Amino acid sequence: MQEIKKIKITGMTCSMCVRTIEKKLNKLEGVYKININLTSETASVEFDNNKVSINDIIQNIEDVGYGAKIDVESEFPVKKNALIFPIVSLVISILMMLSMNFDYVHHKFYYFYPIITFLILLFLSKDIFINAYKNIKNYNLNMDVMYATGIFVSFASSLLGTFYHIDYEYYDTAIMLAAFLRIGKFIENNAKKNTNLVLNKLKKMIPERVLKKVNDQFVETDLKLVNKDDYIKILPGNIIPVDGFVVEGNSVVNEASITGEPFDKSKTVNDYVYAGSINQNGYLIVKVDKIGEKSIIGEIIEILENAQIGKTQYHKLVDKISKIFLPIVSLIAIFSFIINFLVLNNSLAFSLSSAISVLVIACPCALALATPTAISVGFGIAAKYGFLIKNIETVERYVDIDTLIFDKTGTLTYGIPNVEKLYIVKGSHENLLQIAYNLEINSNHTFASAIIEQAQKHSSNNQLPISEFHEIPGKGLNAIVDDKKYYIGSFNYLLENEIYLNSEQKLLYQNIIEQGGSPVFLFTDKELLAFFDIRDKIKEEAREIIEYFKSKEKAIYILSGDNKKTVETIARKLNVCNYYGELLPNDKKKLIEKLNQEGKNTMFIGDGINDILALTEAKLGIAVSNSTDIAKEAGDIILLNKSLKSLILLDKLLNRIFFQIKINLFWAMIYNIILIPIASGVFYNYIRITISPGISALFMAISSISIVLFSLSLNKFRGEVL
Amino acid sequence: MKYQLEIPNMSCNHCVMKIKKIFEKYSVEVTDVNLSDKFIIIEDKSELKEIDKIKEDLADLDYFVENIRKIE
Numbered sequence: 001m002q003e004i005k006k007i008k009i010t011g012m013t014c015s016m017c018v019r020t021i022e023k024k025l026n027k028l029e030g031v032y033k034i035n036i037n038l039t040s041e042t043a044s045v046e047f048d049n050n051k052v053s054i055n056d057i058i059q060n061i062e063d064v065g066y067g068a069k070i071d072v073e074s075e076f077p078v079k080k081n082a083l084i085f086p087i088v089s090l091v092i093s094i095l096m097m098l099s100m101n102f103d104y105v106h107h108k109f110y111y112f113y114p115i116i117t118f119l120i121l122l123f124l125s126k127d128i129f130i131n132a133y134k135n136i137k138n139y140n141l142n143m144d145v146m147y148a149t150g151i152f153v154s155f156a157s158s159l160l161g162t163f164y165h166i167d168y169e170y171y172d173t174a175i176m177l178a179a180f181l182r183i184g185k186f187i188e189n190n191a192k193k194n195t196n197l198v199l200n201k202l203k204k205m206i207p208e209r210v211l212k213k214v215n216d217q218f219v220e221t222d223l224k225l226v227n228k229d230d231y232i233k234i235l236p237g238n239i240i241p242v243d244g245f246v247v248e249g250n251s252v253v254n255e256a257s258i259t260g261e262p263f264d265k266s267k268t269v270n271d272y273v274y275a276g277s278i279n280q281n282g283y284l285i286v287k288v289d290k291i292g293e294k295s296i297i298g299e300i301i302e303i304l305e306n307a308q309i310g311k312t313q314y315h316k317l318v319d320k321i322s323k324i325f326l327p328i329v330s331l332i333a334i335f336s337f338i339i340n341f342l343v344l345n346n347s348l349a350f351s352l353s354s355a356i357s358v359l360v361i362a363c364p365c366a367l368a369l370a371t372p373t374a375i376s377v378g379f380g381i382a383a384k385y386g387f388l389i390k391n392i393e394t395v396e397r398y399v400d401i402d403t404l405i406f407d408k409t410g411t412l413t414y415g416i417p418n419v420e421k422l423y424i425v426k427g428s429h430e431n432l433l434q435i436a437y438n439l440e441i442n443s444n445h446t447f448a449s450a451i452i453e454q455a456q457k458h459s460s461n462n463q464l465p466i467s468e469f470h471e472i473p474g475k476g477l478n479a480i481v482d483d484k485k486y487y488i489g490s491f492n493y494l495l496e497n498e499i500y501l502n503s504e505q506k507l508l509y510q511n512i513i514e515q516g517g518s519p520v521f522l523f524t525d526k527e528l529l530a531f532f533d534i535r536d537k538i539k540e541e542a543r544e545i546i547e548y549f550k551s552k553e554k555a556i557y558i559l560s561g562d563n564k565k566t567v568e569t570i571a572r573k574l575n576v577c578n579y580y581g582e583l584l585p586n587d588k589k590k591l592i593e594k595l596n597q598e599g600k601n602t603m604f605i606g607d608g609i610n611d612i613l614a615l616t617e618a619k620l621g622i623a624v625s626n627s628t629d630i631a632k633e634a635g636d637i638i639l640l641n642k643s644l645k646s647l648i649l650l651d652k653l654l655n656r657i658f659f660q661i662k663i664n665l666f667w668a669m670i671y672n673i674i675l676i677p678i679a680s681g682v683f684y685n686y687i688r689i690t691i692s693p694g695i696s697a698l699f700m701a702i703s704s705i706s707i708v709l710f711s712l713s714l715n716k717f718r719g720e721v722l
Numbered sequence: 723m724k725y726q727l728e729i730p731n732m733s734c735n736h737c738v739m740k741i742k743k744i745f746e747k748y749s750v751e752v753t754d755v756n757l758s759d760k761f762i763i764i765e766d767k768s769e770l771k772e773i774d775k776i777k778e779d780l781a782d783l784d785y786f787v788e789n790i791r792k793i794e
Contacts (some may be wrong), residue, residue, distance in 0.1 A: 100736065107733035165738040165755045 002032070005054050007043045009036070010067035011131070016142045016322050016364055017066065020135065024064050028052050038368060039376040040199070040305065064138055065131030086182040089120050093175035093694070100169070114159055117171040125151055125178040141326045143365065150359040151177050154693055157352050167348045176694030177360060184701020199304050199380055202297060205257065205276050206241050213285075226291055234284045239276065243290040246271045251282035258296055258386070258640060276300075303388045303638075304379060313396060314371045314661060322364050329362040329676070336680035344685065353693055354681030361679045361696035366671060366703040370664030373711035378657035381717055386641035387650050394636045395661070397620050398654045400601045404549050405592060407606035407614070408560035408570055409536060411624050411644070417447055417536040419454040420517055423508055424530045432530045433460035436522050438481045439488045442469050445477075447520055450534050451488075474561045474584035476520075487523050491563055492582060494521045499528050513565030516573070538573060541645045546574050548648050555600070559588050559614070589613040605647070606635075622647070653717060660714055664707050671703045723769055724753065724794035727787050728761045729780070737785065738762075744779045748772045763793065 012018060018036045021043070025034050030051025036043040045057055054070060061068040096113060099105040125148070132148035135141070154174040161169035211218040213231035223241055226232060231247065234240050240253070252264040255277040264280060267273055273286055276297035292298050333355040340351035379389050389395075406412050424432060437455035440448035441463075455461045469479040475496070476489015487497060491509065494501075499521075501509060505528070512519045512533045520532040546556055558579040560567045567581030580591060588604075592614055595602050604611065604618035615621030615635040623635030624642060639646055677683060679691045691699065732741060734757070742752045745764060750772070754763040766773075770790070777787050 103733075103736065106736055110734045161735045165735055165742075165757075167739055169735045 001049055002046065003049045003054075004044060004046045005057075005070065007045060007054075007058065007061070008069045009041050009043055009061060011127075012036075012038055012041060012066060016326065016368070018368070019319060019322060020064050020138075020140050020142050021061055021066060023140070024060050024138065025057060028056065028060060031057065037305075037372065039372045042305070044306075063134060064140065065134040065142075065144065082186055083183060086124060086179040086186075089124055089175050090179040090183070092116065092120065093172040093179065096175070097172035100172070110162070113169075113171045114155075114162055117155060117158070117174055120175050121151060121155060121178055124175070124182060128178070128181065141330070143326070146326060146329065146359045146362065147177075147181055150356045150693060150697075153352065153359075154356050168352055170349070170353070170693075173353070173356070173693045177356075177697045180694060180697035180701055181360075184697065184704065187701065187705055199301065199376075199383075202257070202276070202301050202304070202383070205239060206297060207239055210241050211235070223291070226288060228288055228291070230288045232286055232288060234273075234279045234286060236279055236281050236283060238279050240273050240279055240284075240286070241291075242275050242286065242288045243295045244273060244286040244288045246273060246284050247287050248285035249283045251284050252280040253284075254278045254280060257384075258300065300383060300388060303390055304383055306390070313393075314665060315392075318364075318367050318371065318665075321367060325362070325364045325367075329358060332362075332676060332680060333358040336682055339682050340680075344682065346681065346684070350681060350684075350690075354679065354684075354690065356693040357679035357681070357691050357696040358676055360693055361675050361691065361699050362672060365700075366668035366707045367665070369704055369707045369711075370668050371661050373708050374657055374660040374664055374714065377711045377714040378653065378660065381714060382650070382653055385649060385653070386639065386646065387653070388638040388640060389636070390638070391636050394620065395654055395657050397601075397636070398603070399658045401554070401603040401620055403555045403557065403595060403600040403602045405557040405559055405595070405602055405604045405614070405618065406546075407588075407604070407611050408558055408562060408567060410607035411605055412542045412558065412570065412574065413536040413538050417450040417518070417534045419450050420533040420535045422454070422530060422532055423505075425505070425528045427529050430458065430460050432522060433458055434462060434464065435481050435486050436488060436530075436532070437461050438464045438466050439477060439479055439486060439522075442466070442479070443471055443477055445471075447518065447532075447534050451520070451532060454532075474587075485525060486529075487525070488520060490582070491519060491521065494523060494528070497523065497525060499523050499526075501528070505531075510565070513563055514569065516566055516569035518562050518566050538570060539644055541643065543574055545644045545647055546576060549651075550575075552651070557595075559583055559591065561585070561588075585611070585613045589617045592617040622650075656714065656717055660711060664710055667710065668703065668707060671706075675699060723767070723792060724763055724765050725770065726761050726763050726789075726791045726793050728789040729785050729787055730760050731785060732757065732760050732762070740783055741780065741785055744776060744783070747779070748776055750776070 009021065012021070018038055021036060022034050025031050025045065028047075030048040031045060032048070033046035034043060047054075047057065058068040058070070096116070099109065128144050128151070129148050131142075131144040135145050151174050154170060154177060157166065157168040158171045158174065160166045206223065208223050209220050210223050210226060211233040212221045212226055213233070214221070218233045226242065232242065232244075236251065246267050246269055248269065250266070250268045253267045253273060254264050255274060257276045257278075258274050267284065272289075273284065274297070275290075275295035290296070293302065336358055337351050337355035340346040340354050341348060375392055375395070378395070382389050422429065422433070433455045436451050437460055440451045452461070464482045467480045469477065471477040472489070472493070476487060476493040478485060478487040487493065509519055509531070515535075517533045517535045520534055521528060522530045522532070549556060556576050556578065558567060558571050558574070558576050560581050561583055562581055564581035567579050571577070571579035583591065588611065592602050592604060596617070596619065602618040603620040603622065604614045605622045605624060606615055607624050611623075615623060620637070621635035622637045622639060624639045624644070637650065639650070675691070678687070678689055679696055681690050684690050729741065732738065738755050738757070741762065745752050750764050750766045752762050753765050756762070773790070780787060
């Protein structure tokens with residue numbers, strides 16, 4: 001049976017490691033797909049459990065020198081005092097280096113140097129050598145092989161110096177190399193963890209203990225023991241651990257961690273509260289609806305985790321570079337030795353040091369970390385502001401977008417329409433409202449809520465027997481209410497049923513449309529009964545958003561299922577020239593398809609569920625979510641924050657993330673391009689600068705750390721208060 | 723011609739390197755080194771014509787040559 005499992009992997013430092021594991025697992029029969037996330041150190045493996053077991057997969061990962069566990073939530077034990085031994089070793093190496101300049105001490109400890117160095121290396125770089133051995137056994141060249149080669153050459157040459165008197169004796173270098181590698185990896189791993197800070201914070205946010213109602217009393221219990229429909233009590237100041245309905249109490253709740261909206265919301269009986277929000281001042285008793293992974297915070301975590309799986313074009317570029325990187329670096333190291341020693345007549349010590357420096361300073365790690373660290377930090381910040389970015393490719397696709405297509409209802413307008421007026425053609429006000437109420441009560445359309453509200457306002461909300469309910473998307477609906485068939489819907493739906501307006505009604509109809517209203521007609525198969533003038537207000541910030549994107553030279557389109565005149569009125573008010581009305585969901589899709597074919601890079605912004613086709617057809621889909629079931633939303637980005645202004649913030653953030661990726665890649669490239677030739681020593685006679693192997697190890701660590709720090713600088717991104 | 727030179731305070735690789743450099747200066751090749759028995763073997767086509775200068779240079783570095791023995 002096909003199965004997808006997440007695995008926690010440790011010991012990966014760069015894309016070489018990712019490639020090694022992918023290569024190994026791809027050879028296993030029954031493994032279909034592997035996605036590895038370097039920064040979160042997790043892998044998602046799709047496999048057939050009849051052909052290969054998860055234990056085999058883990059064993060294979062371990063065989064190439066990495067740690068693997070099924071439980072992704074668990075952390076591998078962090079060795080306490082992991083830095084002490086490398087630092088002590090570093091001090092010893094410095095003392096060794098100094099002592100070698102004092103003949104008396106050097107003579108005294110002459111044969112101790114190799115013994116001390118061997119013992120230190122045994123403890124300090126045992127893992128590097130074991131991993132290098134495993135990789136060589138699998139015909140694989142990775143950074144551990146390079147490091148192990150560097151340390152080994154440095155130590156072996158020093159031994160030759162001691163016993164066979166070649167011009168090389170730098171035990172201190174071998175130790176320094178190993179120590180800096182350990183220190184560098186430690187700092188890098190810690191910094192890397194910070195790139196997933198928001199994700200980790202979200203995971204730790206939900207309290208493990210809750211007050212659950214048992215036999216009319218609230219007792220503290222483990223959250224794992226709480227089920228749907230249980231009652232839990234949330235005290236002031238506590239984080240709400242589940243999604244559910246308030247059944248008792250009043251309070252003010254802050255949902256900033258979910259929606260990014262900083263404003264507190266008051267909650268009372270029948271209101272819905274979300275896991276992860278903070279109960280501010282009163283107690284609340286909540287009937288549990290969704291827990292753990294199914295709660296809104298669980299879904300956000302899942303989307304965030306999955307978003308980082310996959311590869312951007314930059315990942316693919318780095319993968320390509322990595323494939324040739326190490327063989328090329330090895331060749332450069334060999335050539336630098338040959339040129340230094342044989343051509344430039346430099347000393348053996350200098351030539352060997354230079355070759356080792358090249359092996360160590362070459363850093364594909366920085367290249368590999370450039371994109372994923374920026375993505376991790378950036379997506380975390382996005383989540384903080386209430387933007388859920390579902391795919392890693394989103395950032396790349398976003399920067400190419402030149403055409404923004406807005407859905408009207410619910411996106412540019414509030415999507416909460418009101419009945420402005422009811423024009424009666426035949427029948428009583430109460431009776432017509434009653435019929436409309438019974439038709440619309442079964443519909444999810446935004447106009448339905450306006451009619452229902454109007455009926456409730458006039459107490460015309462009695463339930464009548466209803467049967468044969470049919471809803472035609474984008475047009476209207478019909479049903480048999482109280483033994484008679486009624487229709488309610490758009491002007492086109494009216495015409496389709498061959499009901500025509502008289503001149504007076506036409507005038508009224510035109511008037512409604514020119515005012516930006518949407519007429520909804522109630523009719524039988526013989527005659528028109530009434531029509532509703534339904535108005536939806538334009539969001540205050542809509543004009544600002546449109547102007548912002550226009551200033552960025554983006555083409556703006558408005559699409560709507562609403563009638564053309566209404567759409568035109570709204571478009572005019574918003575200063576938009578491209579608008580289309582009376583579009584069915586499939587028409588919107590076709591229009592976007594046409595724009596795509598014209599070579600436009602389209603982005604559709606719609607209110608989620610209604611616009612699935614358009615959201616998926618556009619090159620990028622943004623769902624302005626009004627739903628709590630976010631995992632089911634179509635779209636590459638979900639805006640949990642309903643303010644349209646958040647689009648400006650999103651634009652700035654995505655551009656900033658993209659800029660960061662480019663800076664990181666540039667830095668990683670330039671670092672290698674400049675330092676490898678310097679380390680090779682072949683230009684020493686001209687530039688008088690060279691880099692010793694120990695310092696190379698330091699530089700190597702700095703390159704990776706600097707990339708992580710660059711990415712963490714994204715944390716300085718500040719959005720305006722929405 | 724090959725000669726064996728005893729240098730009692732030659733103790734480590736650094737000493738060997740320093741000593742080798744002096745011999746190289748006078749185009750004398752050091753062919754073997756024995757640190758534990760404190761001697762080196764050199765090959766000198768000039769039949770130790772410059773040995774006094776070499777000894778002086780070595781003495782400047784505090785390496786004193788004792789017992790020079792022709793071995794080939």
